[in-house]
Amino acid sequence: MTTAEDDRLEFKLPDVEFDDDVKVCPKCFGAGVVVEEEDGVRRGRVCDCQRGLATRRRTAAAGIPARYRECSLDNFDIVSGFTHESVIRAKRFAESFVDNYPAVDAGLLFMGPVGVGKTHLAAGVVKALTEQKGAGCRWCDFSDLLAEVKKRYAGSTFDEYVILEPLVGAEVLLLDDLGSMKIRDWTLDFLSYVINQRYVNRRIVVATTNYLDEPPTGETLAEFARREETLAERIGPRLRSRLLEMCKTVPLGGSDFRREQRQTGILRNL
Ligand SMILES: [Zn+2]
Structure with a gap:
């Protein structure tokens, strides 16, 4: 995965351990961040899986009865x-x-x-x-x-x-x-x-x-x-x-x- 280009990123993605038994987000591999290129500029953004996570946390915290x-x-x-x-x-x-x-x-x-x-x-x-x-x-x-x-x-x-x-x-x-x-x-x-x-x-x-x-x-x-x-x-x-x-x-x-x-x-x- 590592290329010379990755070294230019301002942040380091955490190492990801792959485990077949655990579902890992296929977009960010569990890092919570994806890097996208737009008009030749590479930017990190929060992965969609994290957005879902925040919603699930908020839903749980709301305490809606079953x-x-x-x-x-x-x-x-x-x-x-x-x-x-x-x-x-x-x-x-x-x-x-x-x-x-x-x-x-x-x-x-x-x-x-x-x-x-x-x-x-x-x-x-x-x-x-x-x-x-x-x-x-x-x-x-x-x-x-x-x-x-x-x-x-x-x-x-x-x-x-x-x-x-x-x-x-x-x-x-x-x-x-x-x-x-x-x-x-x-x-x-x-x-x-x-x-x-x-x-x-x-x-x-x-x-x-x-x-x-x-x-x-x-x-x-x-x-x-x-x-x-x-x-x-x-x-x-x-x-x-x-x-x-x-x-x-x-x-x-x-x-x-x-x-x-x-x-x-x-x-x-x-
Ligand atoms: Zn993700």
């Missing part, structure tokens, strides 16, 4: 077969959010009943940002977060920053199933800390919630007793209004898509 790992914006229609107008609109919002990123000034809050595909869309956004935009995303399941905070708090050596700082510092935070646990107690402080820190630092939040925003106007007591709680009732009015400042609300409606899919045996992912 059941959502195959969810993308591309396979949303195929998987869901869902045609409700609001869902189609929500997908379009998700796509244009990804297209415009990082030139976006607000995140997304997917809002709608159980099983309309909110988390699939959110996972698709995280995946697309990670793979296409090189964004460092972080998945956070709301009830897991509260459970973890409570568990650690019960121990003697509670260091909340171990849990919270990665959520504060991530370029994009995905907060799934917001309001799935009702919070009124001290755990609200932890969530408020994460959200407020991200607000101050203008960091993007993408969230999903089963809870709608506003109760119907002119609601009777009987209607109040029957209806589901609102987001503000689940996470408190302050946090709710902060989130609405940070995220564009994307409502999704329709029938219980998850149940229907399960009945037809098509979908296991949502």
Whole structure:
């Protein structure tokens, strides 16, 4: 391989040991760098295999739960077969959010009943940002977060920053199933800390919630007793209004898509 020309390169490629059992990139032979000649000038550039590696590392660091790992914006229609107008609109919002990123000034809050595909869309956004935009995303399941905070708090050596700082510092935070646990107690402080820190630092939040925003106007007591709680009732009015400042609300409606899919045996992912 070595020629007189190679000696003129400004960097030395590391020695490569060939091992038949190990897959070695055929372009760079594991060096991570390839040399290309353009207009008579030889330049080193990072090999494509390294780009893939960085994406895989970012994807792993995002911590997407296994059941959502195959969810993308591309396979949303195929998987869901869902045609409700609001869902189609929500997908379009998700796509244009990804297209415009990082030139976006607000995140997304997917809002709608159980099983309309909110988390699939959110996972698709995280995946697309990670793979296409090189964004460092972080998945956070709301009830897991509260459970973890409570568990650690019960121990003697509670260091909340171990849990919270990665959520504060991530370029994009995905907060799934917001309001799935009702919070009124001290755990609200932890969530408020994460959200407020991200607000101050203008960091993007993408969230999903089963809870709608506003109760119907002119609601009777009987209607109040029957209806589901609102987001503000689940996470408190302050946090709710902060989130609405940070995220564009994307409502999704329709029938219980998850149940229907399960009945037809098509979908296991949502
Ligand atoms: Zn390579």
